[in-house]
Amino acid sequence: MAESSEVAEVLARFEELAVLEAEFEDVELEIIRKSNTLNVPLWKKRADIVAKIPHFWTLVFEQVPPELENFLQPSDNKVFEALQTVEVSRFDIDNPDGSPRSFSIKFGFSDNEYFENKELEKKFWYRVSKDGWEGHVSEPVKINWKKGKDLTEGLTDAAYKLAQSRSKLGNGLSPAASLKKQSGLPEYKTLAAKIEESTEASLSFFTWFGFVSSFRYVSAEESAEAIKDELARLEKLKRGEKPDEEEDDDEESDVDFQETEVFPQGDVCATLIAEDVWPSALRYYKAAHEADDEDLSELDVDDMMEDDSDEEVDIRGLVGKGRKASDSPPSKKRRNA
Amino acid sequence: MAESSEVAEVLARFEELAVLEAEFEDVELEIIRKSNTLNVPLWKKRADIVAKIPHFWTLVFEQVPPELENFLQPSDNKVFEALQTVEVSRFDIDNPDGSPRSFSIKFGFSDNEYFENKELEKKFWYRVSKDGWEGHVSEPVKINWKKGKDLTEGLTDAAYKLAQSRSKLGNGLSPAASLKKQSGLPEYKTLAAKIEESTEASLSFFTWFGFVSSFRYVSAEESAEAIKDELARLEKLKRGEKPDEEEDDDEESDVDFQETEVFPQGDVCATLIAEDVWPSALRYYKAAHEADDEDLSELDVDDMMEDDSDEEVDIRGLVGKGRKASDSPPSKKRRNA
Numbered sequence: 216m217a218e219s220s221e222v223a224e225v226l227a228r229f230e231e232l233a234v235l236e237a238e239f240e241d242v243e244l245e246i247i248r249k250s251n252t253l254n255v256p257l258w259k260k261r262a263d264i265v266a267k268i269p270h271f272w273t274l275v276f277e278q279v280p281p282e283l284e285n286f287l288q289p290s291d292n293k294v295f296e297a298l299q300t301v302e303v304s305r306f307d308i309d310n311p312d313g314s315p316r317s318f319s320i321k322f323g324f325s326d327n328e329y330f331e332n333k334e335l336e337k338k339f340w341y342r343v344s345k346d347g348w349e350g351h352v353s354e355p356v357k358i359n360w361k362k363g364k365d366l367t368e369g370l371t372d373a374a375y376k377l378a379q380s381r382s383k384l385g386n387g388l389s390p391a392a393s394l395k396k397q398s399g400l401p402e403y404k405t406l407a408a409k410i411e412e413s414t415e416a417s418l419s420f421f422t423w424f425g426f427v428s429s430f431r432y433v434s435a436e437e438s439a440e441a442i443k444d445e446l447a448r449l450e451k452l453k454r455g456e457k458p459d460e461e462e463d464d465d466e467e468s469d470v471d472f473q474e475t476e477v478f479p480q481g482d483v484c485a486t487l488i489a490e491d492v493w494p495s496a497l498r499y500y501k502a503a504h505e506a507d508d509e510d511l512s513e514l515d516v517d518d519m520m521e522d523d524s525d526e527e528v529d530i531r532g533l534v535g536k537g538r539k540a541s542d543s544p545p546s547k548k549r550r551n552a
Numbered sequence: 553m554a555e556s557s558e559v560a561e562v563l564a565r566f567e568e569l570a571v572l573e574a575e576f577e578d579v580e581l582e583i584i585r586k587s588n589t590l591n592v593p594l595w596k597k598r599a600d601i602v603a604k605i606p607h608f609w610t611l612v613f614e615q616v617p618p619e620l621e622n623f624l625q626p627s628d629n630k631v632f633e634a635l636q637t638v639e640v641s642r643f644d645i646d647n648p649d650g651s652p653r654s655f656s657i658k659f660g661f662s663d664n665e666y667f668e669n670k671e672l673e674k675k676f677w678y679r680v681s682k683d684g685w686e687g688h689v690s691e692p693v694k695i696n697w698k699k700g701k702d703l704t705e706g707l708t709d710a711a712y713k714l715a716q717s718r719s720k721l722g723n724g725l726s727p728a729a730s731l732k733k734q735s736g737l738p739e740y741k742t743l744a745a746k747i748e749e750s751t752e753a754s755l756s757f758f759t760w761f762g763f764v765s766s767f768r769y770v771s772a773e774e775s776a777e778a779i780k781d782e783l784a785r786l787e788k789l790k791r792g793e794k795p796d797e798e799e800d801d802d803e804e805s806d807v808d809f810q811e812t813e814v815f816p817q818g819d820v821c822a823t824l825i826a827e828d829v830w831p832s833a834l835r836y837y838k839a840a841h842e843a844d845d846e847d848l849s850e851l852d853v854d855d856m857m858e859d860d861s862d863e864e865v866d867i868r869g870l871v872g873k874g875r876k877a878s879d880s881p882p883s884k885k886r887r888n889a
Contacts, residue, residue: 224604231601235594236834242590249586253579257572264568267561497573 230452237449247315251305254494261497262302272298274503275496283487286480290366291420297327303493306338312439316341316351318489329366331359337424339485342438343445345390348430351482354378356424366419370477373409374425377402377475386436391468394431398470407474418478426481431472567789574786584652588642591831598834599639609635611840612833620824623817627703628757634664640830643675649776653678653688655826666703668696674761676822679775680782682727685767688819691715693761703756707814710746711762714739714812723773728805731768735807744811755815763818768809 265271276287276295287295300323307313321336335358339351355374358367365372380402384393397403448458473479492499602608613624613632624632637660644650658673672695676688692711695704702709717739721730734740785795810816829836 225606228601228605232834235597235601238594238597239591239831239834242587242594245590246583246587250579250583253582254576257575257579260572260575264565264572268565269562494576497569497576 234449234452244315247305248308251308251315258303262300265496265500266300268500270296271500272301272496275301275492275499278499278502278506279492280487283484283492286423286484287420288417290417294324294327294329294366294421297324297329299323299325301488301493301496303489307340312435314341318485320485320488320493328361329364330361335424337426337485339482339489340435340438342433342435343441344430344433345437345441345444348433350428350430351485352428352430352433353426353481353485355427355477358421358424367422367425367477368413369409370406370413370422371425373402373406374427374475374477377406378427381432386434390431390433390437394468394470394472403475406477410474410477423478423481423484425477426485427476428472429476429480429482571786571789581652584642585645588645588652595640599637602833602837603637605837607633608837609638609833612638612829612836615836615839615843616829617824620821620829623760623821624757625754627754631661631664631666631703631758634661634666636660636662638825638830638833640826644677649772651678655822657822657825657830665698666701667698672761674763674822676819676826677772677775679770679772680778681767681770682774682778682781685770687765687767688822689765689767689770690763690818690822692764692814695758695761704759704762704814705750706746707743707750707759708762710739710743711764711812711814714743715764718769723771727768727770727774731805731807731809740812743814747811747814760815760818760821762814763822764813765809766813766817766819 273295276298279287300321302321302323304319304321305315305317306319307317308315317338317340319336319338321334323334324330324332335356337353337356339353341350342352343349355371355378357375358365358371360366360372377397377400380400381397384396388396451458478484610632613635616624637658639658639660641656641658642652642654643656644654645652654675654677656673656675658671660671661667661669672693674690674693676690678687679689680686692708692715694712695702695708697703697709714734714737717737718734721733725733788795815821
């Protein structure tokens, strides 16, 4: 039968493709490392320069693309006015047990009426689960909200408390057993109930600090084991052997971790900040100055060079403006690689 | 005045930022070169393997993300069934007068009822205009449509004819003068009229082969001069000198090149193919097999390894299916870097 020999032919290719995919992945990681090495000194230089530019990051965040803007609420604007520094780093780039895909995003704030923290740092670890998922997981960050000023209505606090209790459950449990045990915690029930009653439509961006995973929490131990298993499987494939049957420790869990996830798509949001806003911050900053108002065009770099007019330009005035309801990215040029 | 000294401080930083931006750009180009060097051997290997997998690229294009899917019409489906090979290359990567951002996309087709061409190759040159725009420009590709089968209703032919006449206008004209001269060509008027009467909503993807620019055509000569001017300006800035005032050869042109552009956003579409579909083709192919239908899950790689059931799987059946009306990307994992 022509059909089934065609299928056999295709199947014979799947093993080759699995090996090839692993090679592509190695190249991608090497590129991330190389890119980081070359860019780190420039990001340092940039930080030194923009430290002297008032409201640099506030203006950048006013110009972010719509995919990210969707995660920001008008009520967040005033907090972003206190945003002074942003720093993205690949903290595990040289760690053989970590992934170059892991990153941390650190925000620095001036005194503000919302929270006490001067700095909020959120880490994202790239992990692989034993059931084949891979992606970024995080841990909730404690925000010390001032009284009556919690924009997340208790969600970040509740997420933080659950994570603390979860960490005390200990390792060695299977993912399903761990999930089951978590779901018995009082903090789990409190958070799940809080999420169910909250009106997600107006979720503050700062709820993102409570994000854990768009799948479920995957521990460093589980990820290390999953990667070891995958490498062993690939080695067998390369030698032309049949890989072992995977043990199906599929104790199915009926616990849906997402009922305690305070910020769905928090990993997508983080990736947009780390891989778009961070590397392209200068472009977004320039876009802020090229923004609609003709009378602000004096701030354009080239014009600056050409005339010495000392008209007063109120940079602070720019900051107060509402988020632009732009439905297209600010500047087309330079968006293509 | 606090305000104006703050402004002066900011202005002093703009020159530093301009120099820094150029350094970021150099790093980006180095990364593109490095990535190309490492990936080219893997892409060759992939081409060898997928040549033995029927309908590989057809299935890939059924799984592309919505941004790209928007450019594809149901009427294009049958042509995509004849798609056999795709090849993206950075043809100017080692050319000091070219840009590593330039790329070519080459499609190979089996015999089909639509056109005679076995191969359609479209090149995108990354260029800088004298008035500050930068991006990809292209030249229309001639598609030899079979009688009564032109999905673009004459648009690709008309775009090709205008480009031929444009190329005979000769160099040495200023951009504005060249635009003006073009707009006098009969081919210009014909194309502009054709576009105005066409119903853009159902524009075939193949009209993309007629794309020229989302700005205006920028010649290699203009781009070389613009880059030379910019480098000279940067050198002055680095030495702390004031750059020359830019000559304002702003003979404004009242010709809108876009009235002859057959495929708005053709550069965006090309970049999605070159930088998403091409590098991630294996992932999209796998997504095709993980597609909704449970009864097709036998094709999943891991399952294949585990059981030797020789149930018949009709791969061709997959191809015949209409484009999936998915409004979210096929597979979340691996979309984050």
